[in-house]
Amino acid sequence: MTDAQWMLYAAVIYTIAIIVATYAIFRREVRPPPRILILALIVVGFILHSIGLYGRGLSVKGCPTGNPFEVLQFISWSTILIYICTGSVFRITLLGFFSASLATLLSILSFIPQGWDHPYGVAVFGGNPLIEAHVSIALFSYGVFGMLMITSIMYLLQNFSLKHKHLRGLFRLLPSILQLDIVNQRLLYIGSTVFSFSIIIGSVHWFEHWESLSLFKLIATTLVWLAALCLSFFRLKQLIHGPRFAIACILLFLSALFALWPVEQSRKSPSAEKSVALFIR
Amino acid sequence: MAPTGQLLFVVGCNHESTHLEFRERMELSHEDCERLYQKLDQTPYVKGSVILKTCNRFEVYATTNQDLSHEIIEFVAESTGTDPALIGPSFYRQTDSAVIAHLFRVSSGLNSQLLGETEILGQVKSAYRDASKRGSVEKTLHRIFQKALQTGKWARTATAIGQGQVSLGNVTVDLAERIYGPLKGVSTLVIGSGEIGRDVAKALTSRGVDSLTVTSRNLEKAQKLAFEIQAETVPFDHWKEKLPDVDIAIFATSAPLPILQTSDIQNILAKRQFAPLFLVDLAMPRNIEHQVGELESVFLYNLEELSKIANENRALRQAEVERCEIELRQRATYHWERL
Numbered sequence: 001m002t003d004a005q006w007m008l009y010a011a012v013i014y015t016i017a018i019i020v021a022t023y024a025i026f027r028r029e030v031r032p033p034p035r036i037l038i039l040a041l042i043v044v045g046f047i048l049h050s051i052g053l054y055g056r057g058l059s060v061k062g063c064p065t066g067n068p069f070e071v072l073q074f075i076s077w078s079t080i081l082i083y084i085c086t087g088s089v090f091r092i093t094l095l096g097f098f099s100a101s102l103a104t105l106l107s108i109l110s111f112i113p114q115g116w117d118h119p120y121g122v123a124v125f126g127g128n129p130l131i132e133a134h135v136s137i138a139l140f141s142y143g144v145f146g147m148l149m150i151t152s153i154m155y156l157l158q159n160f161s162l163k164h165k166h167l168r169g170l171f172r173l174l175p176s177i178l179q180l181d182i183v184n185q186r187l188l189y190i191g192s193t194v195f196s197f198s199i200i201i202g203s204v205h206w207f208e209h210w211e212s213l214s215l216f217k218l219i220a221t222t223l224v225w226l227a228a229l230c231l232s233f234f235r236l237k238q239l240i241h242g243p244r245f246a247i248a249c250i251l252l253f254l255s256a257l258f259a260l261w262p263v264e265q266s267r268k269s270p271s272a273e274k275s276v277a278l279f280i281r
Numbered sequence: 282m283a284p285t286g287q288l289l290f291v292v293g294c295n296h297e298s299t300h301l302e303f304r305e306r307m308e309l310s311h312e313d314c315e316r317l318y319q320k321l322d323q324t325p326y327v328k329g330s331v332i333l334k335t336c337n338r339f340e341v342y343a344t345t346n347q348d349l350s351h352e353i354i355e356f357v358a359e360s361t362g363t364d365p366a367l368i369g370p371s372f373y374r375q376t377d378s379a380v381i382a383h384l385f386r387v388s389s390g391l392n393s394q395l396l397g398e399t400e401i402l403g404q405v406k407s408a409y410r411d412a413s414k415r416g417s418v419e420k421t422l423h424r425i426f427q428k429a430l431q432t433g434k435w436a437r438t439a440t441a442i443g444q445g446q447v448s449l450g451n452v453t454v455d456l457a458e459r460i461y462g463p464l465k466g467v468s469t470l471v472i473g474s475g476e477i478g479r480d481v482a483k484a485l486t487s488r489g490v491d492s493l494t495v496t497s498r499n500l501e502k503a504q505k506l507a508f509e510i511q512a513e514t515v516p517f518d519h520w521k522e523k524l525p526d527v528d529i530a531i532f533a534t535s536a537p538l539p540i541l542q543t544s545d546i547q548n549i550l551a552k553r554q555f556a557p558l559f560l561v562d563l564a565m566p567r568n569i570e571h572q573v574g575e576l577e578s579v580f581l582y583n584l585e586e587l588s589k590i591a592n593e594n595r596a597l598r599q600a601e602v603e604r605c606e607i608e609l610r611q612r613a614t615y616h617w618e619r620l
Contacts, residue, residue: 162459162580167590176462177557241555242577 003059004117006052007073011107013045014080014100021097025170033173038096039087045100046080053077060120063136069117071139071260072110076103078143079150086147090183092175098150106146134202138221141198142256144191145228148184149253152246155180159243181242184249185235192228199225220262224255287328289380289421289620292350292372293340296394299371306361307368309334313360317341318417320356324349329419331412331426333387335404337394340387342380344421350374381425382613388433390443391605397442397598402433421620428616432609440608441601445594449477450484452591453561453582457485457529460557460580468492469529471512472520472540474502477563477584478533482510485529494527496520498534521545525552529559532568539570546573553578561587 017038024033053073056064064070083099110116154174161171174180199221206213231248234240240248294307309317314332321330321343328344341353354372358365375383386392388405409426412418418426437443446452454464461467469490471482474497482493493512497503500514507514515523524530524545534540541560550558555578562569562583574581 158459162456163574165582165586165590167456167459174459176458177460179462181557238554244577 003052003055004069004111006048006055007107008111010045010049010052011104011111013041013048014104014107017041017045017100018097018104021094021100025094025097025173033094033097035093035096038100039084042080042096042100043084045103046077046084049073049077049080049103063132065132065135065139066120067116067118068113068260069110072106072116074136074139075142075146075257076106076110078140079103079106079146081140082143082147092151092154092179092183093173094154094170094175095150098154099147102146102150128205130201130205134198134205137194137198137201141191141195142253144187144194145249145253145256148187148191148249151180151183151187152249155184155246156243159246181245184246188228188232188235188249188252192232195225195228214262216262220259224252224259227252227255287421288345288347289377289425290343290345290349290374291340291376291380291383292353292374293333293338294368294371294373295338295340295392297392298373303368303371304337306363307339307357309339309357309360316360317353317356318412318415320352321349322417324352329422330417331408331422333405333408335401338387342384342422342426344419348374378613378617381428381617382610384425384429385432385609385613386606388429389436389605389609390433391436391602391609395447396595396602397436397444399437399443402430402437405433406430424620425616428612432612436605436609440605442598442605444601445590445597447591447595447598448480448484449563449584449587449591450481452587452594453481453531454484454488456580456582457490457559458488460559461528464489465491467529468527469494469531470515470520470523470527471495471506471510471531471533472568473497473531473533473535473564474499474506475533475535475563478531479506479510481531481533481561481563482506482512486510490529494523496523521549525549528557529561531561531563533563534568535564536568537566539568541569541573543570543572543576546576546579550576550578563587 020041021033021038053064053070056070056073060066060070063074065074079099080103083095087095087099155177157171158174158177158180161167161174162177202221206218231240231245231252235245294304296304299307314334317332318330321327321341324345326345326347327349330341330343333340333342339357341349343349350372354365354369357363358368383392384405388402390397390399390401393401405426409418409430413423446455457464457467464485467490469482469485469492471478471493474495482495486493493507493510494515495503495507495510495512496515496517496519497506498517500516503514503517506512532541546558558579560569560573560579560581562581565584567583569581569583571581571583573579
């Protein structure tokens with residue numbers, strides 16, 4: 001079985017988890033979705049996902065984040081990892097359902113365009129462990145932002161439900177506004193810290209090899225980083241709150257995803273090849 | 282079917298067969314129940330018995346080969362000092378498969394005053410446990426009570442008979458929990474000392490709200506209500522100063538015009554750093570300007586909206602009753618045939 005097939009099977013298992021949860025939400029029974037069953041399915045999916053990424057890592061001899069397919073798979077995997085690690089701490093109903101939904105969406109998105117899983121030379125990062133750490137930590141923080149987007153959507157749904165007096169169906173199972181707000185705040189701080197850490201690691205390499213740096217990538221990444229820091233600061237100072245904060249969190253994740261495009265472009269640029277050549281030499 | 286010659290039997294009274302004053306008079310003590318158990322134990326034709334006593338119900342389930350209603354009514358009359366002829370007609374009696382069907386309805390909350398209430402399942406469980414402990418339950422009763430507990434659990438988890446709150450107080454609590462999660466530590470201000478405000482405040486305290494403040498134009502009434510719900514009082518002229526410090530504010534005054542305007546709340550929200558504020562307007566005419574509900578972080582519900590939610594929940598429960606009744610009848614027949 002190929003590594004991509006393992007990842008595909010993982011997406012199938014996540015989809016089954018979503019179907020089970022959806023059925024539980026919309027049937028006439030009053031029970032919330034079976035938490036243990038959904039968690040078990042997500043864990044099985046995560047194991048398959050990990051096997052796929054590990055296999056890919058072995059074949060590319062590094063962290064599998066060298067093309068858009070791998071990047072999306074890595075973010076999807078990170079989101080599920082964060083759910084598994086923090087789900088029991090946050091104790092938020094439907095978090096598994098929404099996490100599996102995002103992971104599946106990212107996974108499907110990664111499989112659709114044929115060209116996204118394009119081959120690239122072994123050690124696209126020049127085998128430089130510093131850059132690989134920078135990339136994998138940055139993408140892990142994207143996973144945190146992905147989870148933040150999920151809880152922000154849940155916040156907006158609950159806010160809509162309470163404001164417009166629609167209290168049935170999915171809405172009755174959503175966690176409280178206050179609980180979601182606290183979780184959003186924590187995820188933002190965690191994501192911003194992890195992202196900052198990845199930027200610090202990356203900057204060590206950039207300072208040594210200015211000539212290898214793509215300005216386009218630098219600007220895009222720095223903007224996302226600044227956006228995360230500003231949002232964290234505004235929140236800390238209570239300058240942003242409620243639905244606006246939740247919308248800003250969603251935009252943060254989406255802008256992080258869009259920022260991957262200049263990153264991908266920079267890999268194809270001559271300066272990137274120069275960087276690799278420099279390192280190999 | 283029950284073993285040959287043996288009768289499955291229930292005799293009792295509940296909120297449907299009696300009025301409140303009657304039930305108050307018929308209130309049996311724990312000692313009375315114990316004496317009744319002893320009496321039943323000594324009755325040769327009674328094989329087993331379970332007494333189910335709640336605030337709205339007194340029932341004796343038994344396996345016997347004779348009608349027990351006369352003995353039970355005599356006992357209750359004697360214990361409560363009443364004429365048996367007066368109380369006799371209020372007692373219902375059922376036998377065999379109808380007993381199973383009745384017990385299933387009871388444990389499912391279908392036979393409760395508040396349809397779908399959950400407390401009854403615990404009460405059935407506790408009655409069964411007490412009777413088992415004292416050795417009064419034989420094989421047939423063991424089986425039907427265990428099945429009744431399973432059925433009660435099924436009704437709660439697999440149907441919507443207990444879904445949604447049907448009283449104003451509980452609807453308010455439900456909404457407050459959707460905003461704040463657990464209500465411990467959530468502070469509440471009650472403006473007005475009317476009955477409806479008191480009921481909602483009581484529902485909130487019963488679910489964990491531990492910081493309550495009451496204010497009213499009539500200080501005496503405010504103090505009386507505060508005493509009743511374990512709250513503090515604040516002079517009516519100062520209630521707006523208190524508002525930034527509370528999470529839930531219940532308005533129930535008889536003021537002819539709104540006493541809370543959008544401009545008031547904007548200042549309050551800034552002071553609260555835009556933490557969620559739950560405003561409940563139980564007054565008629567309304568005490569809160571309706572535009573207040575459009576502000577960010579404010580969740581405003583008025584009497585009409587709360588009543589609508591309660592009525593929708595009641596209708597939903599009612600719609601589930603038929604589905605539940607059919608299933609319970611099928612289960613009762615199935616278990617009766619296999620006894």
